[in-house]
Amino acid sequence: MPKFRQSSEGLRRAIISVGIFLGVITIFWVCLQIPWFANIFQRVEAGIVRVGTGIGNTIVRVTSPEETTASKFSQCEAEVRSLAIESADYEALKREVSELRATLAYTDSTDGQGVVAQVIARAVDDDATLVLVDKGSTSGLVLGSAAVIDNGVLYGIVAEVRSNSSVIRLVANSNATVPAAVLGKGRTIGLVEGRGGALLFMDFIPQDAEIGTGNLVVTSGLDGFVRQGLVIGLVTELVTVPSAPFKQAYIELLYEPREWTTVLILPPPGL
Amino acid sequence: MITSGLYSLLLIITLAVQAGLIASLPLPFRLFPLAMVVGIILLHERSVVLGAVWLIMTGVVLEARGLGGGLAIAGATSALVAVLLVNFVFAKRSFWALLGIAAGTSLSFVLARWSWLLFMSMITDQTIQFDHLVRQGLTMVALTVAGVFIFGMYIRRFIRWSRNKFVSKEQLYDISFPQ
Numbered sequence: 001m002p003k004f005r006q007s008s009e010g011l012r013r014a015i016i017s018v019g020i021f022l023g024v025i026t027i028f029w030v031c032l033q034i035p036w037f038a039n040i041f042q043r044v045e046a047g048i049v050r051v052g053t054g055i056g057n058t059i060v061r062v063t064s065p066e067e068t069t070a071s072k073f074s075q076c077e078a079e080v081r082s083l084a085i086e087s088a089d090y091e092a093l094k095r096e097v098s099e100l101r102a103t104l105a106y107t108d109s110t111d112g113q114g115v116v117a118q119v120i121a122r123a124v125d126d127d128a129t130l131v132l133v134d135k136g137s138t139s140g141l142v143l144g145s146a147a148v149i150d151n152g153v154l155y156g157i158v159a160e161v162r163s164n165s166s167v168i169r170l171v172a173n174s175n176a177t178v179p180a181a182v183l184g185k186g187r188t189i190g191l192v193e194g195r196g197g198a199l200l201f202m203d204f205i206p207q208d209a210e211i212g213t214g215n216l217v218v219t220s221g222l223d224g225f226v227r228q229g230l231v232i233g234l235v236t237e238l239v240t241v242p243s244a245p246f247k248q249a250y251i252e253l254l255y256e257p258r259e260w261t262t263v264l265i266l267p268p269p270g271l
Numbered sequence: 272m273i274t275s276g277l278y279s280l281l282l283i284i285t286l287a288v289q290a291g292l293i294a295s296l297p298l299p300f301r302l303f304p305l306a307m308v309v310g311i312i313l314l315h316e317r318s319v320v321l322g323a324v325w326l327i328m329t330g331v332v333l334e335a336r337g338l339g340g341g342l343a344i345a346g347a348t349s350a351l352v353a354v355l356l357v358n359f360v361f362a363k364r365s366f367w368a369l370l371g372i373a374a375g376t377s378l379s380f381v382l383a384r385w386s387w388l389l390f391m392s393m394i395t396d397q398t399i400q401f402d403h404l405v406r407q408g409l410t411m412v413a414l415t416v417a418g419v420f421i422f423g424m425y426i427r428r429f430i431r432w433s434r435n436k437f438v439s440k441e442q443l444y445d446i447s448f449p450q
Contacts, residue, residue: 014320017275021324024279025332045291052295060297121287122294123338125384125407128301130338132290160337167337175397197403258295 035138038164042134045120046261053261081254084216084234087183114148114264115139120165128258129173129194131156135265136164144225147263153254154178154219154230155263166265170257171200171232179222180232182211182249189220192232192251200233200251207247211235217251225268275321278313282325285309286332302411304377307349308418311376312426314353315369322357326350326376341387345380352379369423370416377415381408 031037064071117133135141147155147168157176160167169176176194180202190205202217215235221228231254239248289305296303306329314322330346333339353376360375361368385404392399 014318017318018320018324020275021279021321022328024276025282025328028279028283029335045287048287048291049295052292055292056296056300059300121290121336121338124289124294124302124304124333125339125411128294132336132338165336174399193398195398195400195403197400258297258301261295 033163035164039134042118042120042165046118046134049119049121050261053259056258080214080234084231084254087216114266115141117141117147117166117263117265119261119263122258129156129170129176130159131168131170131257133166133168133263133265134164136162136166138163140267141166141265142267144223145268146219146226146230146266148230148266149255149260149263152230154226154232155255155257155260157226158265168263170194172197172253172257178226178232179220180217181220181228182209182235183216183218189222190217190249192217198253199236200253202235202249202251203246205247205249207240207242207245209247211238211247211249213237217249221269227266227269274317278317278321278325281309282306282328282332286329290333290336290338299410299414302407303414303418304380304411305418307377307380307415308373308422309426311353311373311415311419312369312423313430314357315364315372316427316430319354319357323350323354326353340391341384344387345383348383349376349380352376366423370419373416373419374412377412381411384408 032041115135117135117139119131120134121132122128123130133147141158141161143158143161145158147158149155154171156168156170156173157178158166159169159175171178171192171194173194178192180190180192182190182202182205190202192200192202195201205211213235217232217235219226219228219230219232233251233253235249236252237250239250285306289303293303293305294301307326310322310325310329313325327343327347327350330342330344330349333346334342353372356372356375361371385408388397388399388404391397
C-alpha cells in the first residue's frame with residue numbers, strides 16, 4: 001500500500017482527476033444526444049454486437065457434438081419450430097379471412113409499417129433479456145410495441161423509448177407479461193410471464209380448456225399494443241391442480257435470444 | 272489529468288465491449304464482468320479514487336442505458352467495499368491481494384444486486400428465480416476472480432505503462448484515496 005500524502009494538494013488533484021473523468025463521460029453522454037454522433041456510435045456498437053454474436057455462434061457450433069442423439073433431437077426441434085410457425089400463420093390467416101367475411105368494413109390492422117432495428121447492447125446479467133436497439137421515438141417507435149424476429153416470432157416488447165434508442169424487454173424477462181392464446185382444440189386466453197430463464201410460464205388458463213404439450217402459444221392481442229398471432233413458444237408442461245381455478249403451463253421459447261441482432265418493431269395495431 | 276480523460280474513454284470502450292461483444296457470447300462467458308475486472312485492477316494498481324469512480328460509473332452508465340435495474344446501487348456498493356478492502360484488509364499491493372479484492376468486490380456487487388431484486392420483488396409482482404440468481408451470481412464472482420487472474424498481468428502492465436507515460440511518481444500517490 002503506498003503512503004498517502006494527506007495534503008490539501010493531494011485532495012485537490014484527486015478532485016480534479018475525478019472531475020475530468022466524470023466530465024469526459026458527461027460530454028460523451030451529451031454528444032450521444034446529437035443524432036449524427038449517436039448514429040456513428042450505434043453503428044460501432046452494432047458491429048461489436050455482430051462480432052460477439054458471430055463468436056458466440058462459433059463457440060456453440062464448435063462445442064456442440066455432431067451426429068449424436070442430442071443433435072438429432074435439435075434437428076427435430078427445428079422442424080417442429082418451422083411447422084409451428086407455419087401453423088401460426090395458417091391460424092392467423094384463417095381468422096383473418098373469417099373476420100373479413102364477417103364484416104365488410106374490416107380494415108387490415110395487422111400490416112403496420114415495421115421499423116427494422118439493430119441490437120446495439122445487451123444486459124450482461126438477467127440472461128440478456130434486456131436489449132438496446134438503435135431506433136427510438138424519432139423513428140416512430142412507441143412504448144409497448146412488439147419486437148418481432150424470424151417469420152413472426154415475438155422477441156420482446158419495447159419497454160423504454162428515447163429519441164435515438166429503445167430498450168426491448170424480451171419475453172423471457174421476469175418483468176415481461178404478454179396476453180396469449182393457446183392454439184389447440186380451442187382458443188384459450190392466458191398470460192405468459194417471463195421467468196428469467198429459457199422457460200416461460202403461462203397462467204390463468206381456464207380449467208375447462210383442453211390443451212396439451214406441444215400446443216403453440218401465440219399473442220392474443222388483448223392488450224391492444226401487440227398484434228395477435230405472433231408466435232411465443234410451445235407448451236412443454238402443464239400444471240393442473242383440480243381445486244385451483246386456473247391451469248398453468250410452461251412454455252419453451254422457439255429461439256435463442258442471443259443469436260438475433262436484427263429485429264422488426266411493429267407498431268401497435270391501428271397506428 | 273490526461274490519464275483521467277483517457278481512462279474515461281477506456282471505460283466507454285470497455286462498457287461497449289461488455290454490453291456488445293461479451294453479452295452476445297453463450298453462458299457462462301456472457302457473465303464475465305469486463306468493466307468490473309478493469310476497475311478492480313485500476314483501483315489496485317493506479318488509483319483508489321479513480322478505481323472507485325470507475326466501478327460506480329460502470330453501474331450508473333449501464334443502468335442509465337436501460338440494461339438492468341439496481342446496477343447503480345450495486346456498483347456504488349461494490350466501490351465502497353473495494354475501497355474498504357484495499358485500505359484495511361488487502362493493504363499489500365500483491366497479486367494475491369488483488370485476487371482477494373476481486374472476490375470481495377464482485378461478491379458485494381452480487382449481494383447488492385440480489386438485495387435490490389428481492390426488494391423489487393417485494394414491492395412489485397415481479398417473480399425472481401432465486402436458484403437461477405444464485406447460480407448466475409456465483410458464476411460471475413468466479414469469472415471476476417478468474418478474469419483478474421488471467422488478464423491481471425496484461426492490464427497491470429498497461430496501467431503501469433500509462434502511469435509512467437503520463438504521470439510522474441510524485442503525482443501517482445497524490446491522487447490516491449486520502450485517509
